[in-house]
Amino acid sequence: MITQQSTKIEQIHQDIRAEHKTHVEWKRRNRTQTIEYMIHGIFLLLGLITVGCVLLITVYLIISGIPAIRQIGLLDFLFGKEWASTASEPKYGILPFILTSVYGTAGAILIGVPVGFMTAVYLSKLASPKVKSVMQSAVSLLAGIPSVVYGLVGMLVLVPGIRKIFNVPDGASLLAAIIVLAIMILPSIIKMSITALDAVPKEYEDASLALGATPVETYFKVSVPAAKSGIAAAVVLGVGRAIGEAMVVMMVAGNVPNMPNSLFQSVRFLTTAVSSEMSYSSGLQRQALFSIALVLFMFIMLTNAMLNFFLKRERE
Amino acid sequence: MLSQTLSKKRKNYEVLMKVLMLLSAGLTAALTLFLVIYVLVQGIPNITWELLSTKPSYLTEKIGILPDILNTVYIILATLLLVLPIGVGAAIYLTEYASNKKVVSIIEYAAETLSGIPSIIYGLVGMLLFSNNIGTCLLSGALTLVIMNLPTIMRTTQESLKTVPQSYREGAFGLGAGKWRVVRTVVLPGCVDGVITGCILSVGRILGESAALLFTAGFAHAVNGLIDGLAAPGATLTVALYFYAKEQGEFGVAFAIAAILMILTALINFAATFVQKQFAKRRSL
Numbered sequence: 225m226i227t228q229q230s231t232k233i234e235q236i237h238q239d240i241r242a243e244h245k246t247h248v249e250w251k252r253r254n255r256t257q258t259i260e261y262m263i264h265g266i267f268l269l270l271g272l273i274t275v276g277c278v279l280l281i282t283v284y285l286i287i288s289g290i291p292a293i294r295q296i297g298l299l300d301f302l303f304g305k306e307w308a309s310t311a312s313e314p315k316y317g318i319l320p321f322i323l324t325s326v327y328g329t330a331g332a333i334l335i336g337v338p339v340g341f342m343t344a345v346y347l348s349k350l351a352s353p354k355v356k357s358v359m360q361s362a363v364s365l366l367a368g369i370p371s372v373v374y375g376l377v378g379m380l381v382l383v384p385g386i387r388k389i390f391n392v393p394d395g396a397s398l399l400a401a402i403i404v405l406a407i408m409i410l411p412s413i414i415k416m417s418i419t420a421l422d423a424v425p426k427e428y429e430d431a432s433l434a435l436g437a438t439p440v441e442t443y444f445k446v447s448v449p450a451a452k453s454g455i456a457a458a459v460v461l462g463v464g465r466a467i468g469e470a471m472v473v474m475m476v477a478g479n480v481p482n483m484p485n486s487l488f489q490s491v492r493f494l495t496t497a498v499s500s501e502m503s504y505s506s507g508l509q510r511q512a513l514f515s516i517a518l519v520l521f522m523f524i525m526l527t528n529a530m531l532n533f534f535l536k537r538e539r540e
Numbered sequence: 541m542l543s544q545t546l547s548k549k550r551k552n553y554e555v556l557m558k559v560l561m562l563l564s565a566g567l568t569a570a571l572t573l574f575l576v577i578y579v580l581v582q583g584i585p586n587i588t589w590e591l592l593s594t595k596p597s598y599l600t601e602k603i604g605i606l607p608d609i610l611n612t613v614y615i616i617l618a619t620l621l622l623v624l625p626i627g628v629g630a631a632i633y634l635t636e637y638a639s640n641k642k643v644v645s646i647i648e649y650a651a652e653t654l655s656g657i658p659s660i661i662y663g664l665v666g667m668l669l670f671s672n673n674i675g676t677c678l679l680s681g682a683l684t685l686v687i688m689n690l691p692t693i694m695r696t697t698q699e700s701l702k703t704v705p706q707s708y709r710e711g712a713f714g715l716g717a718g719k720w721r722v723v724r725t726v727v728l729p730g731c732v733d734g735v736i737t738g739c740i741l742s743v744g745r746i747l748g749e750s751a752a753l754l755f756t757a758g759f760a761h762a763v764n765g766l767i768d769g770l771a772a773p774g775a776t777l778t779v780a781l782y783f784y785a786k787e788q789g790e791f792g793v794a795f796a797i798a799a800i801l802m803i804l805t806a807l808i809n810f811a812a813t814f815v816q817k818q819f820a821k822r823r824s825l
Contacts, residue, residue: 243661263720267637270629274694275650277687281665282656288668342564350561359565361809362572369575369807370748371783373798377575379785407571413566438546440554468658475786480797495660495751502664502755517664521657528656532649 238392239424247268258363269289289518292316293512302513307481307492308511309501318497318508318519324398324484325494325523329404329466332409337459339406340413344458347414349443360418367411375475378404388406391482396478404472409462411428420454420538421447444533453538457531464527465503494520558669576802583799586792596761602706603784603793607761611678611774614766615757617748618682619689620739626686628735634694634702636723655691659752662688666756681757685746692745693738700734701727703823733819736813744808747801750778759783777801 293301296316304317348358381397382403387395424447432442448455470493478490479500492500498517505513546554594604630647637642646691667676674680704727711724758773761780775783776796785794 239682260719263723264637267604267633268643270626270639271633271643271647273626274630274654276646277648277690278653281661281687284665284668285661327571339564339567342561346565350558351565359569361757362569364809364813365576365806366568366572368744368748368809370750370778370781370801370805372748372778372785373575373579373801375792376794376798377578378783380791381578391560397768400669408573431565438550439552440557441550444557451743459597464656464658464672468659471662471782475782489582489659496656498660498664499751500752514664517661517678524657525653529654531656 226346249370267329284512286522288511289516289521290515292508292515293429293518295508296512301512302519305483307497309505309512311446314509316508318494318516320481320483321492321494321497321516322519324477324491325467325520327402327484328398328405328477328491328493329463331398332405333462334406334458335402336406336409337413337463340410340458340462341417341455344414344417344421344455345443345448348418349439349447363414363494365413366407368508371469372480373409373411374404374408375472377474378476386488390488392408394490395476396476396490397488398477398484398491401473401477401491402487403465404476405469408469408472409465412465413462416454416458417451420451420458423454424450453534457534457538460527460531460534464531467523467527468495470499474500494523547612562622574727577643579795579798579802583795583797583802586796587799591793591796595763603790605780605797607763608775608777608780610763610796611757611769612747612776614769614774615678615682615685615753615776616743617766618679618745618770619685620742622682623686623689623693623742624735625737627690627738628697630690630732631694631697631701631731632723632727634699634726636719651691652754653668654687659688659749663744663752663755666752671756674756675771676773677771678758678774681753682770682817683777684752684756685749688749688752689742689745693735696738696741697731697734700731700737700819733815736815737819740808740812740815744805744812747776747804747808748778749776750782753779754782 230279230527262361265382288490294472296304301316301318302322303319304315305319306315307320308315308318351359378400383395383397386392386397386400428446428450429442432446433439473493474496477493477496479488479492479496481492481497484490484491498513498520501509502513548704567701590602592609594602595607596603610707624728630651634644638647644738658691662684666680666687670680670683671677671698707725708730709722712726715723753776757776759775759779761775764772764774777800781794781801784790784797
């Protein structure tokens with residue numbers, strides 16, 4: 225009787241202990257799960273910071289850029305031919321800046337893309353591995369050189385050079401900016417084109433060679449078309465870099481708000497228009513500078529969208 | 541043999557394209573060579589111990605770049621310290637945690653957008669966002685650079701995370717480890733190479749940055765400690781170069797800084813390729 229009862233009690237004790245154990249286990253598991261959730265949340269937040277930054281930049285630029293456009297009028301602002309922000313009757317037309325940026329970028333692309341493209345085809349297909357690796361480090365160096373260094377060399381070599389060769393009063397001009405920008409976009413174009421060309425399947429080229437095409441014909445008529453999305457992306461990347469570059473054009477373009485009527489005119493780009501008056505501006509003038517930044521931002525977003533389009537096609 | 545059977549038109553095409561390619565590649569090489577040699581020749585004679593170890597003085601009318609060197613170091617340290625946790629964390633979220641494809645594509649699109657925004661825009665927004673609130677100082681500059689360098693750190697970390705074999709994670713999960721434990725002990729050690737590469741690239745970018753710092757970090761030449769330095773305005777080497785060349789016409793000093801920057805850029809490029817090669821070698825073992 226007594227032994228029976230004690231075993232029963234023992235049984236109950238065991239049950240309680242087991243229950244307690246599962247309870248502790250459950251609690252612990254619950255706690256680790258909470259921690260897991262928290263950590264998941266922290267990483268999600270860190271990931272969303274990037275999105276937050278983009279939104280912040282966009283919202284800030286729009287909020288600070290809209291007032292001046294409203295006051296000046298969108299058409300007068302975008303298509304006004306005269307910028308005289310410090311005159312007694314100030315004029316805020318940014319067409320000169322827009323056209324300068326467009327011409328400057330187009331010029332840089334016109335010079336930079338053929339040279340960069342040809343160099344990329346040579347390095348990707350024809351050059352020996354040794355030449356390729358040496359040239360690739362040279363291109364990386366070119367990409368890494370700070371823009372102010374380009375500006376400095378442009379100021380002291382290119383600007384006097386243009387003055388002497390073309391016999392103009394001042395060499396600081398649209399042409400100088402175009403040349404320096406063309407050199408600066410070279411590395412991005414070369415690097416990206418090489419990546420695209422290297423990714424062309426070897427079979428394509430083999431097939432073309434087997435059909436009797438020469439190597440050069442194969443590279444230009446088979447490899448290049450196969451890599452055309454990547455090369456297009458490289459060109460767009462160059463456009464983005466050229467439109468956005470500020471310090472160099474500040475140093476070599478002369479920075480006078482003229483209409484870009486000739487290559488030898490001293491001009492001001494969108495980027496330099498934002499920065500050159502920022503330190504002493506106030507009121508509507510300052511707000512107008514923010515509006516210029518907004519216009520520049522629109523241009524950049526447009527090229528970004530194009531870049532993404534081409535990159536996506538390349539991946540497919 | 542082959543070239544003899546080609547028609548004249550094809551032969552011309554062959555020769556023309558070859559010449560154009562060689563000319564372009566030669567031009568690129570010559571430009572690089574010219575830039576490097578020109579800057580070094582003009583700059584190195586101007587680099588003296590006095591220039592490197594003093595600050596500019598109006599009394600003796602001598603220019604020293606010690607403050608600019610220190611400011612550059614401070615801003616690099618502050619930026620990396622802030623950008624690393626965010627960038628690495630975001631990369632870990634994208635490769636380890638995210639299950640929602642839409643969220644991933646939004647974050648990746650945001651990162652791509654950030655890397656396409658030119659530095660002058662960053663400078664402007666940094667001015668509105670940071671300098672107007674905490675003053676024009678190195679910290680404002682560093683915060684601006686954090687946003688700029690975020691995509692770089694994210695990309696390099698993500699790339700190295702993708703090379704951590706899936707079986708490692710599965711093994712750890714199979715042994716009963718939780719997600720966080722797996723991330724901490726298996727995934728994080730695997731992305732060290734990406735983080736280091738990202739840091740090197742970021743240092744290069746910060747070193748060369750000027751437009752984003754002009755209105756955020758300001759321009760001053762005081763010699764400060766790290767903490768005081770971050771709270772005070774200061775010029776980095778590139779900003780100082782710009783001012784000495786454009787505003788003051790001190791081309792000797794400007795070229796000295798340019799030569800220093802050129803040498804540092806070359807070193808950084810070398811370090812980046814070296815690190816990448818080392819890690820690639822280790823991975824293939």
